[in-house]
Amino acid sequence: MKKKVLATLLATAMVAGCLAGCGNSGNDTASTPATDDAAPADDAAPATDDAAPADDAAPAADEAVEYGSGTIKVWVAENVVEFTQKQAAAFMEANPDMAGYEVSVEPVGEGDAAGNMITDVEGGADIFGFAQDQITRLVSAGAVCPIVGDNANFVTSENDAGAANAATVGGTIYAYPMTSDNGYFLYYDSSVITDPTSLEKIVEDCEAAGKNFYFEINSGWYQPAFFFATGCTLTYDTDDAGNFTKCNIDYASDKGLVAMKEIIELKASSSFQNGSSVDNGTNIAAIVDGTWDSGPAQAAFGDNYACAKLPSFEGSDGNTYQLSGFGGFKLLGIKPQEDAGKLAVCHALAQYLTSADVQLSRYTEAGWGPSNVTAQQDPAVQADVALSALAEQLVNTIPQGNYPGDYWTLATSLGDDVITGTLSTSSSDEELMTALQNFQDTCISYAQ
Amino acid sequence: MGKEANSGSTANKQNPVGKFFGNLGNDFKEIGLTFVEGDWKTKVSFLIMGFGPIMRKQFVRGLALLAVEVLFILYLVGFGWNYLKDIGTLGTVARVMNDNGTYSYNDNSFLILLYGILTIVLIFVFLLVWRVNVRVNRNEEKLLAAGKKLATNGQDLHSLLDSNFDKTLMALPFTGVMVFTALPIVFMICIAFTDYDANHQPPTNLFTWVGLENFKNMLSFGTSGIGSTFLTVLGWTLIWAFFATFLTYFCGMGVAIMINKKGIKFKKLWRTILVVTIAVPQFVSLLYVYKMFANDGLINTYLMKWGWISSYIPFWSNPTLAKVLIIIINLWIGIPYTMLITTGLLMNIPEDLYESARIDGATGFQMFRSITLPYMLFVTGPFLLTQYTGNLNNFNVIYLLTQGGPQSMALSNKAGYTDLLVTWLYKMTVNDTNYRMAAVLGIMVFVVTAVISLAVYGILPSVKDEEGFQ
Amino acid sequence: MTTGSMKTKRAIGNTITYIVLIVISIIWLFPFVCMFLQSFRSMNEGGGGMVDYLLPKQFSLDSYAFLFSEESKFVRWYGNTLVIAFFVAILSTMMVLCVSYALSRMRFKGRTVLMRFWLILGMFPGFLSMICLYFLLKQFGLTQEGAIPGLILIGVASSGMGYYVTKGYFDTIPKALDEAARIDGASRARVFFTMILPMSKPIIIYALLTAFMNPWCDYVFASYVAFGYSDSYNVAVAMQRWVWTNDYQGYFTRFCAGGMLIAVPITILFMCLQKYYVEGVTGGAVKG
The missing domain is CATH 1.10.3720.10 (MetI-like)
Incomplete structure (x- = not known):
């Protein structure tokens, strides 16, 4: 019996050994903040007091700055990974004083990036691309660092007003705009669709040809095209910390009812399919989609490839409404940094990656529409079919502000209720109104 | 360890609970007796674990016990205590922004909770080993008093391949399950009593104890409940x-x-x-x-x-x-x-x-x-x-x-x-x-x-x- | 009672059974056949996306070529998965054998308590502790760049809990054999290594096979641990992104091709070892 002891001991010693091992690595993380605690208080803060404006504003102003070395992790969407890698290399070549940093670019999509940054800021990328709807989430989780001073001026002066606005939460800028093309319009097959300006005609043509019309009505992004068309509003006010303070919504109204009925009517068509990706669709005649799909759309439609702004529809009240929607932006955010040198390099690199030239070549290589005003004036950009359709459509849209994460879920639920037939053409006005009222109340409940 | 005993006993109703406390009482009695009746080597072993066995030339056991004590103290002083002391609040100082735009990370609620639990578990394990240490001394003294020989170091080691083979076999799998399954589960059970969500995400923000609020929310049938x-x-x-x-x-x-x-x-x-x-x-x-x-x-x-x-x-x-x-x-x-x-x-x-x-x-x-x-x-x-x-x-x-x-x-x-x-x-x-x-x-x-x-x-x-x- | 009518009756019964079996076989194989066909569709046709017909109009190896080209890290991901599966299979089988032998042959203090405790632990959903495991691994530096050893560690660490089938098998080996050997002076360890293990070949192969197949389907935890570091992905993490994320346009045929590259070797391996697998699941089911 007593001999059992030994093995137990060995086992515990092993556990203890393991823990001591992890204790060491843990100690590092535990002690760093402890020393940091003291550092900013006495020596770092005064030292940076005078250096600060120079150091994060204009890297060129102070040649003697020690940037240090390390790795800068960048997360961007799959299709621009190589492009970004190339541009980062060019940046390092142009700024040898910052070349102590190695840039590693990883394909992490705009959706995943924000989620990952929130899950583990420390493990996340230093610079990451995301769609603007994620910005409040990132700000309130403290996963993106504010942009101030000259850097902020860069954002406002170089980009179109909508883009700069999209990067702002509660008066502070948090990201560098990268594209101004996060909107949607109509891609269609000109051999099938005879009149792309009328929703009824499009549906009719599709039905006649036995082909599909894709519109992602269960997405909080595409769905407002109907509601905004009839004059409804849905916006949120935020405070400086990224909290939602007020919701401005009037879906539960006659206007909302007309939009709701139109969605239901569209869904009732045999040609309707819920979706917004050319490659995930089959037998497509028309699709409501964004510029990122222009390549696949050209491949799918071939010579009959055509683009147009969204069509208008005749509502149940007899009036004609032009489909609206969101105009959105893709942004580049910087993770809150512990090291001043690295922070400066990150800002400089992010500025470079969103500068006019790089935006223009990103357009050339990957088709991403620029947010930079100079790049927007480029003749090639102006001549792009998809981008001009988008530009036409953008006139009818509202710039996408900030929405709580729950809104997107809620919109999916509303859309799914239409798709599953819970709300259908046989639903009475009262039933539809109850659903809208429910939607509106829930939206309001997200703001405190 | 404590959890194990509890879940076992509540499942089998009253009797085992009484048995458990009876055993505990006997344990204390035996510890006391060991101290009173033991020689000076045994008495020193109460403080310096394994001292008795080492003095009685059972080096393998003695050194193993001593190693556990040393490692435990090093762990507690150098690491565990830093986290254990904050487990009541789960940290008080969140991340702060410095003047130059950089950030300093301070308390991390996640690590405080995780290592706090780990430290508590290890304290229990240590107490168990200490108890074993006392018994080893008592048994050795008894054997010597009866005029028998103690097992040699070689015999001790060999027993790990024979009569104690189960310990050898189970050591690694048991440790693995404890660290990578049991510990995370206990941790997540604790999370159910905190406000750890997207807005309380360490190391940026702190999270803290909220009692039964989450359970109330899960079982509330009003408009806001789920x-x-x-x-x-x-x-x-x-x-x-x-x-x-x-x-x-x-x-x-x-x-x-x-x-x-x-x-x-x-x-x-x-x-x-x-x-x-x-x-x-x-x-x-x-x-x-x-x-x-x-x-x-x-x-x-x-x-x-x-x-x-x-x-x-x-x-x-x-x-x-x-x-x-x-x-x-x-x-x-x-x-x-x-x-x-x-x-x-x-x-x-x-x-x-x-x-x-x-x-x-x-x-x-x-x-x-x-x-x-x-x-x-x-x-x-x-x-x-x-x-x-x-x-x-x-x-x-x-x-x-x-x-x-x-x-x-x-x-x-x-x-x-x-x-x-x-x-x-x-x-x-x-x-x-x-x-x-x-x-x-x-x-x-x-x-x-x-x-x-x-x-x-x-x-x-x-x-x-x-x-x-x- | 005439043998003639019995015969016709049986013949009719058999014919119906054959028809049912053939229909079932078609249903079972249909998706794989579709996938096989689609994996050979040319990129010029539908741009690699979904199409609404079965037979490709233009056969080509485009998708396979892409997977093996510089453009894609598929080979690396495949290698990662292979490495993980290999080590998890070997190490976790060793863990399971140790636990099973100890629990089957030895009666030590706390044995039933331990078995009950593990049973209770097993009732908690695994996803619950995912975030905790992630941060635990991160402390050891086993996420992102170190995700492969991290995943092996996680795959192996708790594998002892899955001892049921193997222990059940050990229980069927007569204890008298052990006793005889022990009387002859063999130690427990000797009995384990020289007698029990050689007699347990089927169950060892079963344990190896099941442990080897698990990592191929792990996309949930693996994507967590890789945390955006694409060199550390396994095939499941990479390929489910092709299907679910809109970033990956035209990856449908590539998904099919990748799926074939994974499915074919594993299926062949499985077919070869099917006998042992059957023995394992049957034994496990009966003994509980």
Whole structure:
């Protein structure tokens, strides 16, 4: 019996050994903040007091700055990974004083990036691309660092007003705009669709040809095209910390009812399919989609490839409404940094990656529409079919502000209720109104 | 360790509880006696563990005990205490921004909780080892007093391959389970009592204890609570597990009987064809099948081309259809398993039972009902139970097919009509980083699984005569 | 009672059974055949996306070529998965064998308590502790760049809990054999290594096979641990993104091709070892 002891001991010693091992690595993380605690208080803060404006504003102003070395992790969407890698290399070549940093670019999509940054800021990328709807989430989780001073001026002066606005939460800028093309319009097959300006005609043509019309009505992004068309509003006010303070919504109204009925009517068509990706669709005649799909759309439609702004529809009240929607932006955010040198390099690199030239070549290589005003004036950009359709459509849209994460879920639920037939053409006005009222109340409940 | 003893004792009612405390009392008595009656070596061992054995030339034991003490003290002073002291508040100083735009990270609630729990566990482990240390001394003294020889170091080591071989075998697996399963589970149970979510995400922000608030929220049925959604999801989880288990079971048995039938050739070929769905990783096969049944997928377009239907069948977007289809597709995955299992067992049923039934004029179905089925149910009872609990948590089939959708305004927190408790839990964790509610949900899953297991286990005929939980 | 009518009856019964079996076989193989066909569709046709017909109009190896080209890290991901599966299979089988032998043959203090405790632990859903495991691994530096050893560690660490089937098998080996050897002076360890293990070949192969197949389907935890570091992905993480994320346009045929590359070797391996697998699941089912 007593001999059992030994093995137990060995086992515990092993556990203890393991823990001591992890204790060491843990100690590092535990002690760093402890020393940091003291550092900013006495020596770092005064030292940076005078250096600060120079150091994060204009890297060129102070040649003697020690940037240090390390790795800068960048997360961007799959299709621009190589492009970004190339541009980062060019940046390092142009700024040898910052070349102590190695840039590693990883394909992490705009959706995943924000989620990952929130899950583990420390493990996340230093610079990451995301769609603007994620910005409040990132700000309130403290996963993106504010942009101030000259850097902020860069954002406002170089980009179109909508883009700069999209990067702002509660008066502070948090990201560098990268594209101004996060909107949607109509891609269609000109051999099938005879009149792309009328929703009824499009549906009719599709039905006649036995082909599909894709519109992602269960997405909080595409769905407002109907509601905004009839004059409804849905916006949120935020405070400086990224909290939602007020919701401005009037879906539960006659206007909302007309939009709701139109969605239901569209869904009732045999040609309707819920979706917004050319490659995930089959037998497509028309699709409501964004510029990122222009390549696949050209491949799918071939010579009959055509683009147009969204069509208008005749509502149940007899009036004609032009489909609206969101105009959105893709942004580049910087993770809150512990090291001043690295922070400066990150800002400089992010500025470079969103500068006019790089935006223009990103357009050339990957088709991403620029947010930079100079790049927007480029003749090639102006001549792009998809981008001009988008530009036409953008006139009818509202710039996408900030929405709580729950809104997107809620919109999916509303859309799914239409798709599953819970709300259908046989639903009475009262039933539809109850659903809208429910939607509106829930939206309001997200703001405190 | 303490948890283990408690759960064991509450399950077996009063008597063991009394026994447990009785044992504890005896332990204290023995410790006292050891100290009073022991020689100076033993007395020193109370402070410096292993001192006695070392002095008695049992170096292996002595040094092992000493090493544990030294490591423990180093751990506690150098590491554990820093976290343990904050476990009441889970940290007080959040991240601060410096003047130059950089940030300083301070208290990390996550690590405080994690290492705090770890330290508490290790303190218990240390006390146990200390207790062992006392007993080693007492036993050695007794042996010496009786004039016997102590085991040599070599004998001690050799016993690890013989009489104590179980310790050698279990050391690593036990440690692994404790650190990578038990510790995280205890940690997540604690999370259920905190406000750890997207807005309280360490190291940026702190989270803290909130008591039973999350449980109240899960079980509240007002407009803001998610109680009704929880019940909907729970209901479908139970229904799904029932159909997934029993339909698969009977269909699988049917297929096995067909293949086993006299006069059927190529038995091996049929089996091999079916087994493909086990061999191919589910993320490949199920993702493909999901695409096949999409509104614009292969099945719908072919049915439409052939003119069998005029508009697509909303396989995935209609909740009822989706549920039925999931159960059917699960048959595709599950039948081969049951087929394999039952094939061997069916052959074990004595042929003369059927012979005599046939002479009595029984039909095939009658024979199945009165001979095959009772036998199979008896033998595979425990298997059915594990299948059922396994299906309650069958993440892959649901998530790879529908991801829990379609959603509805009637359900809150991203839940969809085909969500199981686990897929919902997964969405809360990964998409919403709403760990507080996910932890509550995890505990609920445990409760459901445990209740069903206990209830069914008691009535299973085939386990009654087995020893314990084997 | 005439043998003639019996014969015709049986013949009819058999014919029906054959028809049912053939229909079942078609259903079971249909998705894989579709996938196989689609994997050979040319990129010029539908741009690699979904199409609404079965037979490709233009056969080509485009998708396979892409997977093996510089453009894609598929080979690396495949290698990662292979490495993980290999080590998890070997190490976790060793763990399971140790636990099973100890629990089957030895009666030590706390044995039943331990078995009950593990049973209770097993009732908690695994996803619950995912975030905790992630941060635990991160402390050891086993996420992102170190995700492969991290995943092996996680795959192996708790594998001892899955001892049921193997222990059930050990229980069927007569204890008298052990006793005889022990009387002859063999130690427990000797008995374990020289007697029990050689007699347990089927169950060892079963344990190896099941442990080897698990990592191929792990996309949930693996994507967590890789945390955006694409060199550490396994095939499941990478390929489910092709299907679910809109970033990956035209990856459908590539998904099919990748799926074939995974499915075919594993299926062949499985078919070869099917006998042992059957023995394992049957034993496990009966003993519970």
